[in-house]
Amino acid sequence: MNTKQRKWLNVLGSGLLGFNFGFVAALLLAQWTWLELRVNTGLAILVGVGIGLGIGLLRTIKRPLAVESISLLAMLISLLGIGDAQISSLKILTGYTIREGLLMPDISLQVANLIFSLLTLGSILSAIVLKRKISG
Amino acid sequence: MKFMSNKTLKMSKVLLSAVLSVGIIASLSGCGSNESAKNSATPPADSAGSNLIVSQTNPIVIDKEAKTVKVYTEVNGKYFVEPTRHGVVFKDGSNGSKSVLKAWGNQNDFYNGLVDIGAKPGNNLKLDSVGVAVEGDPLDVSITWAGAGKEIPFGDGILDSTKKGFDFRFGGNQENAKAKNTGCILCLDSCPVGITSNAAHPTKDFDNKIAEFKGNQEVLPADGTPVVVTFKLK
Structure with a gap:
């Protein structure tokens, strides 16, 4: 992998990390009912992705696995906490947050959950690849 | 290190x-x-004697003889886990994604439908009203969907934290509804913008955290399922 490819992988990885943190922010903001009924709190995801991409363009992620783990842990804790650790609630929480955040209100919760799973998986894979490149 | x-x-x-x-x-x-349930679900035909069928393309069906207005909606699963004060809202209104049921017909056509069946609006609420119950002709509101097999009272599909029950009225509020374009067709507490709302809870009950409403996951079908809401003049 040459320097240019590594740079773009860094941007992608950083953008996906931004997705993870934006998702957590969207989940938490949706708990503020007054705000949730007035604005699309899911937009925090797009804001997170934007910030992530911006950071990725300007800086190299030094510890991709550690940051990825923190973001996943934050997602897991907030999902389990808000959804009372019930699988049915977790599926609804992730689904609606994604479909509102990605401005796709007409997709089903199942499709939204699939998008969420793929993006999360992508962020994990990009973190692993980035870590290997740094180590190598 | x-x-x-x-x-x-x-x-x-x-x-x-x-x-x-x-x-x-x-x-x-x-x-x-629930994927199979969702895909197989189609709204039931208007059973009130007319040949019109409630659907996405024909979202509001008025039956003057039966004194009913039927509205095509779809379930928004989000409000099985989050609280809301919006029962039925037109999807393209500013509150279109904030309700338990997302309607395909708009609030202005719905208002005209209720007037057509002879319902009289209350028009007693102002935007700054606090603690005032909505007035207007009382309505029987029920829901049904493919596979439900019967009309179910709208209130059964909603969890009210106070368990007060529901008393739906034709609030009117046509001017506010047009000016604000929230899309609100049915609000779960008394509302100066919604065309119909619940007199059992006066204005601001939800905002003041006196009452909280969620979709009842044990009664309502899965997210995205078409549901027909029937408003019948009592």
């Missing part, structure tokens, strides 16, 4: 494995659930 790095790396790997496993299990189980 090296020890710390290795420890962090090991922790990261364990966490990643755990999260990955949970994610895969959750997404796999999610892909299968």
Whole structure:
């Protein structure tokens, strides 16, 4: 992998990390009912992705696995906490947050959950690849 | 320092494995659930004697003889887990994604429909009203969907934290509804903008955290399922 490819992988990885943190922010903001009924709190995801991409363009992620783990842990804790650790609630929480955040209100919760799973998986894979490149 | 790095790396790997496993299990189980029910669901035909069928393309059906207005909606699963004060809202209104049921017909056509069946609006609420119950002709509101097999009282599909019950009225509010374009067709507490709302809870009950409403997951069908809401003049 040459320097240019590594740079773009860094941007992608950083953008996906931004997705993870934006998702957590969207989940938490949706708990503020007054705000949730007035604005699309899911937009925090797009804001997170934007910030992530911006950071990725300007800086190299030094510890991709550690940051990825923190973001996943934050997602897991907030999902389990808000959804009372019930699988049915977790599926609804992730689904609606994604479909509102990605401005796709007409997709089903199942499709939204699939998008969420793929993006999360992508962020994990990009973190692993980035870590290997740094180590190598 | 090296020890710390290795420890962090090991922790990261364990966490990643755990999260990955949970994610895969959750997404796999999610892909299968309710998908068939959703795809097979189609709204039932208007059973009130007319040949009109409530659908996405014909979202409001008025039956003057039966004194009913039927509205095509779809379930928004979000409000099985989050609280809301919006029962039925037109999808393209500013509150279109904030209700338990997302309507395909707009609030202005719905208003005209209620007037057509002879309902009289209350028009007693102002935007700054606090603690005032909506007035207007009382309405029987029910829901049904493919497979439900019967009309179910709208209130059964909603969890009210106070368990007060529901008393739906034709509030009117045509001017506010047009000016604000929220799309509100049915609000779960008394509302100066919604065309119909619930007199059992005066204005601002939800905002003041006196009452909280959620969709009842044990009664309502899955997210995205078409549901026909029938408003009948009592």
